Amino acid sequence: MSVGYAAIADHFRRKILDGELSPGERLPPVRQISQNFGVAGTTTNRAFQVLKREGLIETHPGSGTTVAHLPDRAVTGVARLSRLERTGRGLSPGEGVANRLVRRLSCADPEICDQLSIEPHEEVVVRTMVYRQDDKPVRLGVAVYSLAATSVVPELESAEPGATTRWKGLHKERTGREIHASPERRSARFADARELAAFELPLTVAAPVLMLQVTFHDERGPLAYWEDTLAPGQEQVDT
Template sequence: MPDSGTPKTFARIAHHYREKILSGGLEPGAKLPANKEMAASWGVAVATVGRALQQLQVEGIIRTSPRGTFVADDPMAGVSARDRLTRVQRVRTLLMEGETSAVSSASLVVPPLYIAEIFDLDHGDQVVRREYTTGRGGTRLTFGVNWYPAHFAAMVPDLLSTGRKKNDDLTARVLEATGRRITYARDDMHGRAADEREASHLGLPVGTPILAGAHRWADDDGVIEYGEWCLPPRMTIGYEYLP
C-alpha cells in the first residue's frame, strides 16, 4: 500500500530532487517524471509527491506548467554549510557537481579580536585565512572566508595556496592530516546589505541585499574550521534536521 505521506517520506523525496538539481544531475529546463510515475517509483501516494514538489516550487528550484514539472531555468537555491559538510563526508569535496571555486587569497594573519576569541588565541597569535568564490558556469554562487588554526598549515601546506582545484577537498585533507573529527557544527544566518568587498566578488552593486552566514565546525579540542559566507539575492537555503 502506498505511503500515506508522513513528513519523513515527503522530506526524503524533496531532498532527493533538491540534491540532484543542486548537484547538476538535473539541468535547468529538465523535465521531471509525472507525479503518478514518481509516486509508483517511491511507493507513495500521489499526494505525497505533490507535497514534495510544492516545497521545491516554493524554494524556486522547479516550475510547473500544463506540460509538466521542470527544473527552473535559473534555480535560485544556494548550498548551506550543512550541505557542504555532508558532501565532504560523502565524497570528500566541498563542491556540488558542476560547481567550481577560486581562491583569491590564502595566508597566515593576525586575526580580528572576534576570530581570536573563537579560536581561543593569545594576543598576536596567527590563523590561516582563505578567501574564495564559488560558481557554476557564469553564475557566482557564494563568496566566503574560511579560518583555520595556524599550525594546520604545517600539516596541510595547501592551506596557504591559491592554486586551482586545491580548495575542493581541503577540509577532508585537514581532517585526515590532523586526525580530528567534526563532532559539533553550527550555522548562523542573517540578511543584510553587501559591503564593497562582498559586492565585488559576487558581481553586485554595493548595498544589494544578501544572505550572510557563518559556520563553526569543531570537536572537543576546539574549532577546526570557522567560515563566513554570503549569497546573492533571491537565493534560498534549506536543509533537513532531526527534531
Template sequence: MPEQPPYLRIADLLRQRIVDGEWSPGERLPSRARLASEYDVGDNVVRRAQEMLISQGLLEGRAGSGTYVAEPRQRVRMVRSLSRERREGSPFRADMAALGKTATWDSRTEAKVPASPEIAARLGLEVGDLCVRTSYEFMADRKPVQLSTSWEPYSLTGGTIVVLPEGGPFAGRGVVERMAEIGVQISHAVEQPEPGGATAEEAQLLGVQRGSFVTRIQRTYYADGRPIETADIVIPAAFSEIVYEVPIEPGS
C-alpha cells in the first residue's frame, strides 16, 4: 500500500490530541513552526493538516491570530432590513447586542481599485472606473459569522470624510449613515440571495467545511435610482438563519 501523505499523518495526530482533551474548545494551538519542529516536518505539512481539520470543523482559523480548536456554535439570527440600517452606529453590532453577543469585525480597504465588468455593471460605471473596495470578516463573540466585500464608486466619496468605510469619524457607521453625511439619501436596497458552497478560502475564514452550504447575498444600495454601493455577502447556513423584515406602508 502507498505510504500515507505526511499531512494526513499530522492531521491524525492533531485530531487525537483534541479528542484526548490536550487542547480545549476555544484554545489556541501552538504555532505552525513549533508543531513542525515537534513532528520534524515542514511548515507546509502542518498548514495542510490544519486546513484539513478546519474543513472538517475541528479547528477554526482566525486571520492574524492563529488556529483554534472549534467550539460548538449556535445559529445566529441575521435580520435583513433597511430600517435597521438607519440606526446610529453599526447595524451588525446592534443586531448582535440584541442576541446578547459581542460584535467585532476585521476589515481591509483598498482605494482606487478598477471596476471589473461585473462590478461596473452593478454600479452603473465604466469598466476600469475607480472604486473603494472593502473586505470584511464579521464575528459574534469572536466566532466568524459573515464575510462581505463591498464596492463604492470613488467618484462619489473621493475627497470626502467618508471615503474610507472603516476610517475617519464615521468609521463602521454603515452605508446609509455614511452617505447621508455627504448628502446622499439612500432610498432602498435590492438583495438577491442564492445558495452555494463555501470555497476553500471562505471555509477557512468561516471555520466551516469546504463545500458547506452558504447563502450568498448580492446587495446593492440605491439613491434616486442610482446604485451607490454593492456588496457580496457570504453567510454560513449551519451557523446562521437569515430573516427578512418587510415594512408595510400605512394604507397599503
C-alpha cells in the first residue's frame, strides 16, 4: 500500500536527525524512492520540498539531492533519549560533550524543589555538560536528580559518560517502573554569566537563549528535572 508525502518526509527526516544520513551524503534518486514506497514521483518530490523548506536537504541540478549541514540545530535532552531508543546512539556525527560536571548539592531553587516535590535545601545530584556540534557549543544541559532517583541508579553520581541517557532503562530494570516525561515547557530570556561562558561569549553581551524544561517521574512521583539552554541562534531539533 502506498504512503503519503508526509510519511516519506518523516522517514528521511528521522534518518538525517538520527545521524544515519550524514551531511553531504547523497539521497537515492526520486525514481528509486518512489518505487520503494509505491508512490508517484510527484509524491516523492513533494516530500523533498518539505525537507528542503526545513533546511534538511539541498538539491543540486544535475547532481541530485544531498543532506544539508545543520550548524544551527541543537538536539535537546528529550530528543536525545528518543533517538537513543530508536537507534542505540546518543550522539550524532560531529557531536561531542565537554565540561561534564557531577555534584551533590543542596537545592535552593524553588521551581526545581516544586518540580521534584522536595523540601528546600534537600540534597540533589546535579549533572551539567556542554554539547558541541562541529566543535561549536550549542547546548548547555543541566539534569537534577532527586535522591529517590540516585538511590536506584547510583551511576548518576559518577562522571560516567552516558549515565543520563541510560538511567531510564536502568531504573525500569531495577524497579519494574516506567519513567515518563512531562510536556516540554519553553521560555526565552537573556543568557546569564554561566551560560555566556559555556557558549564562549563575552560576559558583556545581551544574548537571547531558548530554554526547555521537562520533569521525569514514575508512578511514585517525580525523579528528575532537565533543563536545556540553547546557544543564541540555535534551533531546536524535534522532540
